[in-house]
Amino acid sequence: MIPTTPQPRRPVATVAVVGAGRLGRPLARALSAAGSTVTGPFGRDQALDTRRVDAVVLCVPDAAIADAASTVRASGFGGVIVHTSGATPLRGSGADAGLHPLQTFTGDEEPEAFAGVGCAIAGITPEALDAARALAEALGLRAFEVRDEQRAGYHAAASVASNYLVTLLDAAEQVAATAGLDGADARALLHPLVAATVANWASLGPSGALTGPVARGDDATVRRQRAAIESDAPHLLPLFDVLRDATHDLAERGRIRG
Structure with a gap:
């Protein structure tokens, strides 16, 4: 409670x-x-x-x-x-x-x-x-x-939610730079999306907040995204693959519960 x-x-x-x-x-x-x-x-x-x-x-x-x-x-x-x-x-x-x-x-x-x-x-x-x-x-x-x-698990949850979120947003900023959106411009444009996503997660839970090509099963778009990262930001490809697979699992869990 x-x-x-x-x-x-x-x-x-x-x-x-x-x-x-x-x-x-x-x-x-x-x-x-x-x-x-x-x-x-x-x-x-x-x-x-x-x-x-x-x-x-x-x-x-x-x-x-x-x-x-x-x-x-x-x-x-x-x-x-x-x-x-x-x-x-x-x-x-x-x-x-x-x-x-x-x-x-x-x-x-x-x-x-x-x-x-x-x-x-x-x-x-x-x-x-x-x-x-x-x-x-x-x-x-x-x-x-x-x-x-319980402290180690509690603090790990806090680190994932805060510290690792910043790391993830840094990766998004790096990918945005390959599309010509640098630094402050990328943050200003992505911020409303991030804020709305966090608000949806808080009110709807992970499955309810999940949107995008993985959630809707659009594999062709995901492949194009991966190809772009492989070409322009290859150092982020392992992170992209891990996140894609975890997001796929989340989408599947949501469909099973639904």
Whole structure:
């Protein structure tokens, strides 16, 4: 069951944010706007004072979580340490809780960018889980629990939906260039198509959103597309073949269910 957008709850009173990257900066702004007293975001070489802090949120690369958590504990901090990794299990990380907004950030977002966004939470104790939920709901995030053994699959789904989509769109842009549509022009022309496709997927599901020559069984058009890519962008041919086959399977599943 997908959680509904919560009413913002009382914020965690004092929070330190470690990491001044793409997530750390907007997260610190959003927590402050939600009513928390926020210190940071602290960069790699900045000293961290945790004496009057209820929670420390680590917005650092996955490989740096354990060392960052150890440094925080060594400072004498006795509160909740929260990491923001989608993939890293809590066990062995040094963190007490997890908070992973299911969104992409550039570092310049305003606080409202968190409102209504899904957020994977976890805690090694009920109290730590409650702290993660309180942080998420104070930001207006839609919290849902993901256990340690589920994290890799959850994060893989996020990567396919976001990171790999960008890679796929880069391939589309490269193919468009072979038709004389370069860079910004290609993106401006393809963007409405991409946006409508994503909206249809969200409302209709994969089978309902699928259109195009593979879906309608137009093999002649698919062969012409493949020949064009083989001629003008041959390095993309393996990707085209994999996507064509996967799209054919999706179309078949839709016909079977229909």
